[in-house]
Amino acid sequence: MKIAFYGSSLLSSYWNGAATYYRGILRALAERGHEITFYEPDAFDRQQHRDIDPPPWARSVVYPATESAMHDVLAEAGRADVVVKANGVGVFDRELLEGVLREARPDALTIYWDVDAAATLDEMRADPSHPVRRALPDLDLVFTYGGGPPVVEAYRGFGARECVPIYNALDPETHHPVAADPAFACDLGFLANRLPDREARVEEFFLRAAELLPDKRFMIGGNGWHDKPMPQNVRPIGHVGTAQHNAFNCTPLAVLNVARDSMAEVGFSPATRVFEAAGAGACLITDAWEGIEMFLEPGQEVLVARDGQDVAEQLAALTPERAEAIGQAALRRVLAEHTYELRAAEVDATLRETKARLREVAA
Structure with missing residues (x-):
């Protein structure tokens, strides 16, 4: 599947604790045959503190942190089979979420991927007009990077059709024993x-x-x-x-x-x-x-x-x-x-099962 992923940063871990998670999951999904495009804004000096160059397993799109550039990259969502908006992009989060739902094809999967679910749920409890809370009925799926049964139950209580935790894990090619420094x-x-x-x-x-x-x-x-x-x-x-x-x-x-x-x-x-x-x-x-x-x-x-x-x-x-x-x-x-290869297998199975279920409903 072609996956469009709108997140904080794939290339930099600077003020971006989710970088390792994104890299591990998306690289493993690419190895399973998915085509990944990652969209990230040029914000918070992250591009000046890159940890990696654009990887061979994903197309990397860095766009200016402006409203017009955001609309330009959202226009590409219509090309994807799966469109993901991650939380905590830090620039135009509300507009990106609304844009993903607006620009995705009717037959595409739309996903909110929450790497800070406990905090997001607290915000939704305090704000009935929270953008994620308003978007949940229109999203096909919520992935979280943790939280277990309490987070799954809470997201379903707010109207999520399905919530699946995909936990952090290890990429053994990236993190492994080395000599002491x-x-x-x-x-x-x-x-x-x-x-x-x-x-x-x-x-x-x-x-x-x-x-x-x-x-x-x-x-x-x-x-x-x-x-x-x-x-x-x-x-x-x-x-x-x-x-x-x-x-x-x-x-x-x-x-x-x-x-x-x-x-x-x-x-x-x-x-x-x-x-x-x-x-x-x-x-x-x-x-x-x-x-x-x-x-x-x-x-x-x-x-x-x-x-x-x-x-x-x-x-x-x-x-x-x-x-x-x-x-x-x-x-x-x-x-x-607990490797990202195993986590990606969970993601892949969930995507395929959700796609099949939606086709049955539409038939």
Whole structure:
């Protein structure tokens, strides 16, 4: 099928945490024979901080962040068999969603792909005129990158015809074990952009742990942390491009995952960082959230912490030997059960089943 995908960015992870997810899913769909065109606006300096060149498995269209350019790229939606609007493009989100529904062919599948479902659902609860809420009756399908049964039930309650979680996963060609890099040497590494709905949890799980372990070395990567007060044993290193993620994950004794508030509350929402770390064979410590055992086994393949005290205690007791064993167990699990190849098979099956069902209804 020809798939037109309107998203934040395929080419840059700069202030764009969904990049790894988009790349993994869409590359795997292309390998299954689908033709992908990804439309992204030239906004937020992302094009000045590209991580990859336009890939051979997708046609990349970067358009000026103007209303006229948006209408130009929307006009191409009529050529596609499947038209996807992802959330969080950041420029003309409402207009893009309305345009997708207007420009898609009558026989094309129209999909809303939500990479921040918990936050979107909160917005819809607060605003009866929310554009996604208004569009749901006209959309054929909603994909989310997590959320499990609570998100599926909520979306159906708002009128979605079908909602299917397609979880984050591992692309083993992109994220894999590499040699350690002295530039990332520390006891605990944490990689995430500074966002309002994550900051308090970072203060608890990362900065408090650093305060409790003044003799340990901590490192934080990501945008926005440069002016955040931190203990002296924490080193902020700024944006870390995806090409450096393997070394960042492989070098520290352990790496930390901290969910955003909404994702932690809903559960069943492993961040891309979880699979990147596991794919690199890293020893991962994650904050506690419901559903973690669906992806990694606590105590064997991942360490789970309820608060900063737990993080500090687990890190203090962690030996290189145990860290290695946990990391290798996690790597085996994600290679067997959580690759983008497997996720793309789910997407492909859902697209074909939905197409067939709509043909039957129209007949």
